[in-house]
Amino acid sequence: MSAAPLLEVRNLRVEFPTRRGVLTPVDDVSFTVERGEILGFVGESGAGKSMTGAAIIGLIDPPGRIAGGEVVFDGTVIGKDAAALRGKHIGMVFQDPLTSLNPLKRIGDQLAETIRLHLDVGAAEARKRAARSLEEVGLDPGRLDAYPHEFSGGMRQRVVIALALAAEPELVIADEPTTALDVSIQAQVLGVLKRICAERGASVILVTHDMGVIAETTDRVAVLYAGRLAEIGPTADVISNPRHPYAQGLIASTPTVEDAAQDGELYQIPGSMPRLDAIPPGCAFHPRCAHAMERCRRERPPMLEGRAACWLLAEEGA
Amino acid sequence: MSIVEARGLTRRFDLSDPWVVRMLTFRKKRILTAVDDVSFSIEKGTTYALVGESGSGKSTIARMAVGLLAPSAGTITIDGTNLNDPALDPATRTALRRRIQMVFQSPYASLNPRWRVGAILAEPLHAFGLAAGRETARVAELLEQVGLSETDARRFPHEFSGGQRQRISIARALASEPDFIICDEPTSALDVSVQAQVLNLLKRLQRELGLTYLFITHDLAVVATMARRIGVLQHGKLVEEQDTIALFAAPRDPYTKMLLDAAPRLHPASATGR
Ligand SMILES: Nc1ncnc2c1ncn2[C@@H]1O[C@H](COP(=O)(O)OP(=O)(O)OP(=O)(O)O)[C@@H](O)[C@H]1O
Ligand SMILES: Nc1ncnc2c1ncn2[C@@H]1O[C@H](COP(=O)(O)OP(=O)(O)O)[C@@H](O)[C@H]1O
Ligand code: SF4
Ligand SMILES: [Mg+2]
Ligand SMILES: [Mg+2]
Secondary structure, eight states: OOOOEEEEEEEEEEEEEEEEEEEEEEEEEEEEETTEEEEEEETTTSSSSSHHHHTTTTTTTTOOEEEEEEEEHHHHHHOOOOOHTTTEEEEOOOHHHHHHHOOOEEEEHHHHHHHHHHOOOOHHHHHHHHHHHHTTTTOOGGGOOOOOGGOHHHHHHHHHHHHHHOOOSSEEESSSTTTSOHHHHHHHHHHHHHHHHHHHOOEEEOOOOOOHHHHHHSEEEEEEETEEEEEEEEEEHHHHHHOSHHHHHHTTTTTOOTTTTTSSOOOOOOOOOOOOOOOOOOSSTTOOTOOOOOHHHOOOOBBBBTOOHHHHHHHHHH | EEEEEEEEEEEEEEOOOOHHHHHHHHOOEEEEEEEEEEEEEEETEEEEEEEEOOOHHHHHHHHHHHHOOSSSEEEEEEEEEETTTTOOOOHHHHHHHHEEEEEOOOOTTTTTTOOHHHHHHHHHHHTTTTTTOHHHHHHHHHHHHHHHHGGGGGGGGGGOHHHHHHHHHHHHHHHHHSSEEEEEEETSOOHHHHHHHHHHHHHHHHHHOOOOEEEESSHHHHTTTOOOOEEEETTTTTEEEHHHHHHHHHHHHHHHHHHHHSSOOOOOGGGGGG
């Protein structure tokens, strides 16, 4: 295991030219993913979570484009060759399992095909590995010859994960992989992701809007707001001591089963996520922030103390 | 005093092939019991939550409670009157309909996109002959009550965010001056911060108007601070029912325990997580 991070994203910027001007769904986002860790992306809908994940693997729909920054995977800058990494080095899991599975093909054949596409192995070996990857996600390898419709939603999502893992990628990007699932099945799927990190030293980027899922699953978390990184840090730290007011609000407004005895109101952040064509100047969060100062309305806060992009940290430091 | 009473509520669906096909293929009739002998009662002015995973029968109960679907067996009564009693005279039925309203999961689907918000809110007023001659004032009052403004009456549903659309659905439910509102996953499609706004609104309205809620959700966390009492549904059966605090402190049924354990926590160190 080398000391350098597996993935390093520096000042990533994604732009969509439109008739009314350029929209920037990802704006100057930097982070690293260490080997064997789970990094979470959290934020409300429209925060830019999916777009950031897609940009890493070069899957931005035109006319959108990466307009700045760089993505370094395992020591090499990736650019136009991102496609070559997909599947083999970086696996992907999306929210809807049906879009990733071919309904007309047995799952064993789909797995074996993916394996042979990326690894130099024969048919028999591919089938053996396909069985092993089913086992890895807690499915009966005896069901290699089943069709997708013979599985429940949670099982299908695990097949999709098996497919993403089949070529033994170093990084898996999972975008809301459990959002459509019941909690019991969600727990199984998240368990699989944790296990592949622990057992194989693979890394995972887990995209979710659910703070509880972040708390249960990730090592570090990046909180996104309006296409920008609001806060990043070790998950337990960020949840028990969030420094950015948006992260504070997001955590305080999350209802949890731990609150059962309380009868109070939930904390609520006023307002809602701005649209891309109306991102406020300065700190994008300032119209919703109870601590907003004059400076916040004018100047965009940089990431301070490697933790949060908020002027309050500068005040505390001063 | 309980206002809503479900007794032995049951709903079966016939999933069989058509009769002719069955005769040719010798396949048996297939009956799905979506709701199986469910009984509960709701105290006036409180929230009763029905919690269960997908397909457990929650929405089927909601549709029976609001009179959209007839039970195969059992009854649901509001203040002692059976909604599905065929002998009910039309005037009593209309009066009862007015008192029971529903808020759905998808605020997109449940609001007519071609109507302005003002018309959407005025419709129940006309249907039940309420606020005659002062509809505009009443619509403004309803919008205010859910935290929107009078001028929003002129706009169309698509001009609002998801959370605001859910406020409009709530305002529409309030228009007929109900005492009982069934909320079927009212915040499942919303972001947490917006969900908090809507849950707080529902709580405030309950306090101010003395409303009774049947709150349906797959998410135990959402009702932890909302409900007085919780019923847990599994495969159409009520497997456990307790006051909220007792249920979270000491779940009795293994299925409830599993649901509680699987619910993500913000501070997993205190539980079983990583
Ligand atoms: N009109 C119908 N015809 C046939 N089966 C039905 C019908 N309505 C519901 N069902 C079945 O009844 C069962 C319960 O459905 P219901 O919609 O009440 O579930 P739910 O608990 O609301 O689930 P979800 O959380 O997914 O909304 C399911 O198996 C469903 O497929
Ligand atoms: N094809 C597209 N063209 C223009 N804007 C887009 C496109 N896809 C997404 N967006 C916008 O980019 C922003 C970030 O989107 P996304 O990454 O999907 O957010 P999240 O996953 O956090 O909900 C949103 O404002 C969204 O509307
Ligand atoms: S920079 Fe200012 S407006 Fe932005 S989060 Fe910090 S205090 Fe609030
Ligand atoms: Mg997304
Ligand atoms: Mg339902």
